[in-house]
Amino acid sequence: MNPENAWRHLRGLTPLSLCDWPGRPCCVVFLGGCNLRCPTCHNASLAWDMESEPLLPQARLKAFLSSRARWLSGVTVTGGEPTAVPGIGMILHEIAASGLAIKVDTNAMLPDVVEALLAEGLAQQFSVDVKGPFDQYPSLTGGAVTEAGARRSLSRVFALAEARPEAFLFRTTLVPQLSETDMTTVRGMLPAGFTLATQDYKPPRRPHALADSEARRTAGNMV
Numbered sequence: 001m002n003p004e005n006a007w008r009h010l011r012g013l014t015p016l017s018l019c020d021w022p023g024r025p026c027c028v029v030f031l032g033g034c035n036l037r038c039p040t041c042h043n044a045s046l047a048w049d050m051e052s053e054p055l056l057p058q059a060r061l062k063a064f065l066s067s068r069a070r071w072l073s074g075v076t077v078t079g080g081e082p083t084a085v086p087g088i089g090m091i092l093h094e095i096a097a098s099g100l101a102i103k104v105d106t107n108a109m110l111p112d113v114v115e116a117l118l119a120e121g122l123a124q125q126f127s128v129d130v131k132g133p134f135d136q137y138p139s140l141t142g143g144a145v146t147e148a149g150a151r152r153s154l155s156r157v158f159a160l161a162e163a164r165p166e167a168f169l170f171r172t173t174l175v176p177q178l179s180e181t182d183m184t185t186v187r188g189m190l191p192a193g194f195t196l197a198t199q200d201y202k203p204p205r206r207p208h209a210l211a212d213s214e215a216r217r218t219a220g221n222m223v
């Protein structure tokens with residue numbers, strides 16, 4: 001693994017957020033690239049065209065963390081989809097050297113990566129984006145995930161959450177496609193003892209996000 005390949009995904013940093021990690025003032029690190037094509041994606045350029053976003057040099061992140069770590073109590077790593085970044089472990093290892101706890105936002109479609117990061121202690125928390133009922137995954141992900149694929153991946157992550165409940169949060173974005181009935185279905189999908197957080201939908205920043213997604217769906221790239 002060439003470390004340069006992982007660090008090329010480092011595309012942004014918010015120095016302070018009071019809402020990304022409940023109860024923890026944190027900074028937010030943005031990694032470009034995503035394995036899904038959600039038509040409602042708010043960060044489409046970061047997810048699908050990361051070269052259009054400025055690169056954040058590794059040294060800048062390191063300098064920031066060493067100067068600000070004492071004012072923060074965590075780092076949220078988001079995207080895009082962090083678990084789809086080749087070499088994500090290297091990035092998390094470098095962040096962990098600051099002594100700060102790490103939360104990873106994930107769509108949970110790469111459960112092997114989630115499991116490995118959890119086992120290696122490279123993330124203390126995963127905030128899992130449950131898109132909606134299993135049967136709506138094909139449309140909610142722009143054709144990137146089948147219903148069966150969603151069931152398979154989320155079942156793995158739900159099992160991890162049952163074993164390590166302190167390490168998982170679940171949330172759903174209230175995109176226009178989801179009804180109240182759908183939200184009840186999603187709540188029923190979660191392992192016992194978990195509650196579902198919701199976040200308001202913000203329309204895509206990039207106007208052709210929907211068109212991109214449609215094109216991919218037509219191409220039939222489901223996993």
Ligand code: SF4
Binds near residue numbers: 036
């Ligand atoms: S909304 Fe979908 S396409 Fe956008 S970053 Fe999240 S998982 Fe990827």
